[in-house]
Amino acid sequence: MPELPEMENYKNLLSERILNKQISEVEIGREKSINVPVDEFTHLVKNRTIKKVTRRAKHLLFHLDNDVVLLLHLMLGGWMFYGSEQEKPDRTIQIRLSFGIQHLYFIGLRLGYLHLYKDLDEAAKELDDLGPEPITPPFSVEQFLDLAGKRRGSLKTTLVNQRFLAGIGNCYSDEICFHAAIMPGRKFNELSQHETRQLFQSMQFILNDAIASGGYMEEPLFPGDNLTGGYNSKCRVYDREGEPCIRCGSQIIKDKISSKKTFYCGNCQK
The missing domain is CATH 3.20.190.10 (MutM-like, N-terminal)
Structure with missing residues (x-):
């Protein structure tokens, strides 16, 4: 999607x-x-x-x-x-x-x-129930810390919850957690403030990098479109089950968290 x-x-x-x-x-x-x-x-x-x-x-x-x-x-x-x-x-x-x-x-x-x-x-x-845009000013790390402090669910299920933040789905929730080196099954209320700040920085980096790279969906928008889908080859964990982790070499794992398919490295994500 x-x-x-x-x-x-x-x-x-x-x-x-x-x-x-x-x-x-x-x-x-x-x-x-x-x-x-x-x-x-x-x-x-x-x-x-x-x-x-x-x-x-x-x-x-x-x-x-x-x-x-x-x-x-x-x-x-x-x-x-x-x-x-x-x-x-x-x-x-x-x-x-x-x-x-x-x-x-x-x-x-x-x-x-x-x-x-x-x-x-x-x-x-029709869009009233959506959460804030995660990369649009004035959304800040302080706001993210405030939102995160009120959550008790896993990172995976919370990041894809459109009432929490708007626009993140299965692919980028996994990529954000990998970049932050945090397991997607961790609970928000179990994170240290340092980890929550790292998650915010990873979210900013991954989403902006994905936009600049044309996203992960590979169907071109128009003839000669060489941008759309460029992020697919940059995905670190999403849809990479069994491939070696780019950080530690361990195999990427595919699992389910609350029925949502989830990809992660069981070794270097903590």
Whole structure:
């Protein structure tokens, strides 16, 4: 599932390509992927201009010039592609937004969606229960210490809890814990202040490095996209079961913590 770095990467790359462009056509291939009737969606979106693309947690928000906001959550298996009809992947398309001969394809939205809201306030209500953004100022180590001090669950289950922090999922929770050299099964209330500060620094480093590297999902956003997916080869533990740890050489372990698959080094994570 796309996490914060993947969606931030999408936001940055799409902002370079579709801002101030008019949506010339709308095609809905799966009505369950939207939240209003197709005719209403098309009426409010077609011939409108995208003024801004923003991100909140694992969501993207497309801001149109009529104040309409399209709220995207790709969920498990969802991705996007921007290009011509000839360049598009040979996959079922759930939604297509056209910009002349270029199109933005939404693919794999079996669980994901592109919901329409009449204004930003209406869209924001859908995101009210999300925690703070972990890499956006003014979020600080002091705030993190305060939040962490109120938690009793494991690092794994807490870091992926979107009410605690917004945007971290299975991949980056494991990468953060490995970078901090702390076992993901440790309880937050068992950490020393030094360990909690180290976890915050690791979170900042991993998420920003993943954004700069294009995230871990390898499907390119557009033809010639050499950035998207670049972090996959940099993952230290995620999806690396049985491979040697880059720090100590021990085998990476795959386990489950509260039914969530988890990767870690049992030797150098304490």
